[in-house]
Amino acid sequence: MIIEPLGKNRSQSSPPRPRFVGQGRGRARPLRARPFRRRRARFGRALIILPVIIAFGIWLGERDWGFTPQETVAGLAYVIDGDSLRIGDVEIRMADMDAPEMRQFCRYDGIDYRCGLEARHALERLVADVETFCAIREKDRYGRSVARCEAGGVDLGAAMVASGHAVAFGGYDAEEERARAAGLGIWAGEFERPAVWRRAHASPDASPN
Structure with a gap:
């Protein structure tokens, strides 16, 4: 039977942990969280604006002005x-x-x-x-x-x-x-x-x- 020395570092065989920012100053966040949130915010704004653009296009197409607008x-x-x-x-x-x-x-x-x-x-x-x-x-x-x-x-x-x-x-x-x-x-x-x-x-x- 092999007895492992008490001072041996067990973390050498563990996978590396992800790096965090903001440790010690509140909740830690992964480095990749900010870009993801920015992309999600831009996507959310696009979802809000898109229906307005579509509705305006439909309104212009359906409205009978009696002439072709310049x-x-x-x-x-x-x-x-x-x-x-x-x-x-x-x-x-x-x-x-x-x-x-x-x-x-x-x-x-x-x-x-x-x-x-x-x-x-x-x-x-x-x-x-x-x-x-x-x-x-x-x-x-x-x-x-x-x-x-x-x-x-x-x-x-x-x-x-x-x-x-x-x-x-x-x-x-x-x-x-x-x-x-x-x-x-x-x-x-x-x-x-x-x-x-x-x-x-x-x-x-x-x-x-």
């Missing part, structure tokens, strides 16, 4: 006036509708009020805290993108005309007729159509909404 733009919108907004650095003139100018007044029950400002507030409520998606049809002579837009699943042009905060201007005739019949917005009183008001009040070099 390009599309999406994001949080800043409202300029009742029919103009900006997404990023793209200034957009909403197509097929016309809202009262910011300096324009309308009359209700014998009292003049700023219907252009009311139109701006109405559009701000529609785009508040939701992404706006616009399909650009063309550029106007002032370099703005003419587009139809949606926010929260709502056609912005249709909503503005249907609520009486804008008039039809190449589209949305059915919405205008309903607003007129119900006496909504500017149809509750007296007003000039924005195009007529611009011709009477705008300076020669002024651009329309």
Whole structure:
């Protein structure tokens, strides 16, 4: 029988242990843990972003704009006036509708009020805290993108005309007729159509909404 010496190191026959970092300063972690976690975090972010991209592509493909968009733009919108907004650095003139100018007044029950400002507030409520998606049809002579837009699943042009905060201007005739019949917005009183008001009040070099 062979008796092993008491001082012999038994670890010589054991497999090497994995190296750890952070020993003595809390829980030890294998050296390879950080790269794995980074890869897992990137993968998790991709799983979150991918459905958004897919949904946006499906939405663009299914939406019938009535024209083939030159390009599309999406994001949080800043409202300029009742029919103009900006997404990023793209200034957009909403197509097929016309809202009262910011300096324009309308009359209700014998009292003049700023219907252009009311139109701006109405559009701000529609785009508040939701992404706006616009399909650009063309550029106007002032370099703005003419587009139809949606926010929260709502056609912005249709909503503005249907609520009486804008008039039809190449589209949305059915919405205008309903607003007129119900006496909504500017149809509750007296007003000039924005195009007529611009011709009477705008300076020669002024651009329309």
